[in-house]
Amino acid sequence: MQSRHEPRELVHLQVQAFADDGVLERMLQAAGWRFARGDGAGPETSADEPGVGLLDLRGVGPDRAPALLLPAMAAVLSAPRREWVAVLHAAQLDCVPLGRLVHGYCRDYVTVPCEADTLSLVLGHALGMARLPDLDEDLPGDGPRLEGVIGESEVMRQLARRVLKAAGCDAPVFLSGETGTGKELVAAALHRHSRRKSLPFVGINCGAIPHSLMESELFGYERGAFTGAVQRKLGRVELAHGGTLFLDEVADLPMESQASLLRFLEEGRICRLGGQAPIRVDARIVSATHVDLRRAVDEGRFRADLYHRLRVIELKMPALRERGGDLVLIAQHALQRHAGEAGGRVRGFKACALRAIQSYGWPGNVRELINRVREAMVMAEGCHLSARDLQLEDRSPDQQAVTIDLARRAGERTAIDRALARHGQHVGQAADELGISRVTLYRLMLRHGLHEARPDAQWSRLSLVKGGGEEA
Numbered sequence: 001m002q003s004r005h006e007p008r009e010l011v012h013l014q015v016q017a018f019a020d021d022g023v024l025e026r027m028l029q030a031a032g033w034r035f036a037r038g039d040g041a042g043p044e045t046s047a048d049e050p051g052v053g054l055l056d057l058r059g060v061g062p063d064r065a066p067a068l069l070l071p072a073m074a075a076v077l078s079a080p081r082r083e084w085v086a087v088l089h090a091a092q093l094d095c096v097p098l099g100r101l102v103h104g105y106c107r108d109y110v111t112v113p114c115e116a117d118t119l120s121l122v123l124g125h126a127l128g129m130a131r132l133p134d135l136d137e138d139l140p141g142d143g144p145r146l147e148g149v150i151g152e153s154e155v156m157r158q159l160a161r162r163v164l165k166a167a168g169c170d171a172p173v174f175l176s177g178e179t180g181t182g183k184e185l186v187a188a189a190l191h192r193h194s195r196r197k198s199l200p201f202v203g204i205n206c207g208a209i210p211h212s213l214m215e216s217e218l219f220g221y222e223r224g225a226f227t228g229a230v231q232r233k234l235g236r237v238e239l240a241h242g243g244t245l246f247l248d249e250v251a252d253l254p255m256e257s258q259a260s261l262l263r264f265l266e267e268g269r270i271c272r273l274g275g276q277a278p279i280r281v282d283a284r285i286v287s288a289t290h291v292d293l294r295r296a297v298d299e300g301r302f303r304a305d306l307y308h309r310l311r312v313i314e315l316k317m318p319a320l321r322e323r324g325g326d327l328v329l330i331a332q333h334a335l336q337r338h339a340g341e342a343g344g345r346v347r348g349f350k351a352c353a354l355r356a357i358q359s360y361g362w363p364g365n366v367r368e369l370i371n372r373v374r375e376a377m378v379m380a381e382g383c384h385l386s387a388r389d390l391q392l393e394d395r396s397p398d399q400q401a402v403t404i405d406l407a408r409r410a411g412e413r414t415a416i417d418r419a420l421a422r423h424g425q426h427v428g429q430a431a432d433e434l435g436i437s438r439v440t441l442y443r444l445m446l447r448h449g450l451h452e453a454r455p456d457a458q459w460s461r462l463s464l465v466k467g468g469g470e471e472a
Ligand SMILES: Nc1ncnc2c1ncn2[C@@H]1O[C@H](COP(=O)(O)OP(=O)(O)OP(=O)(O)O)[C@@H](O)[C@H]1O
Pocket: 148, 149, 150, 151, 177, 178, 179, 180, 181, 182, 183, 184, 185, 186, 248, 289, 290, 330, 366, 367, 370
């Protein structure tokens, strides 16, 4: 821990000339702060090191048009690793543009006159916040991860384990899950973790291609195969030779192409339209759809034999609302990734935004979360997003697009996940906290798939009583 007398550097950015008697400076120096004066352009205000700045607004009078300050100062105040604390007179807060400047860009503010200890404490907090990202980077990684896929929750760890195992073989993989849960992202990760990674990953959205063009798109054609076929064109299957073919929205594949795809899966050969000789193609098939493919089979819209061929390994993508702490991780990832779109101004979330993110049902899953954060970053006034900026402020659970059953299950799962995490995965203690017996907790963990990572003798005993009634 840093001692009170160890010098801590502080950028003092004095906005507008002010007949300063040096009181503030002497006061903070005595409290262990080293002053570096800033004019907004100097290297000290764009330092890479985390730091804190004192935004001295005492000299800004109502006649100085504070609204004009904002554009000039935005770049300085948005330096990525610096937190600002404003110092000003209480009366200045009545000036709306000045209030906005403080609200939008500062971690905190202090009104003068003030005690040295108060100001030093506030600056110390801000410095601590500026240093937090460093602490995050140092966190040791544990458990499997998929390249490019954000997720630390137990469900995502389980998924990652299954994906990595699937990546070790060539069997067809079928990805099921609601829209926006990351099926395409995981398909690409599966490819990157497989032996095929240096060869192509070729995707085709079966729902976006007119039925009449699907055959030529998948299998290609020879010159002269039909009017307009002026030269040979390779299809997506052939382009994926050696690599992976990703069939997105596979439920939309027309019947004719279902038959051709089945033939390819059985024989490992294709025939270009208008071609004579079959061509050997080695492509690993990964398919996905957000609709119920089993129902499509039952309703006669999808071939049962193809369904079974595609679904040798099934990976179920969990809905975002089942991923606990991942919601905030993904929101923060979106914020960092799209920071440039908002000119680097938005730097975090307010507590109300984080609460709203965790309690909303996210029917559009990760896609919806990312899009909401992006929109909020562009539209927000301040530098920390609120629930209102995310348009989640007025939502009560019954306005969300989730069924009661889903909401109940998600709530139950989150409560169990968190209780287990709080008690270091100790089932007995987590059960006590949840007010249920250990057996009931084991049963609920089975139901929510939270048991798979636990080689625990209890499971074999429980599987015998799994069908029994709930124990209170
Ligand atoms: N775990 C994740 N980490 C980071 N980004 C993610 C994650 N999951 C999804 N995304 C992002 O969310 C968006 C939607 O993901 P993707 O297209 O893979 O979903 P999908 O399940 O295939 O959707 P659909 O069924 O509508 O095709 C993409 O921008 C993707 O990069």
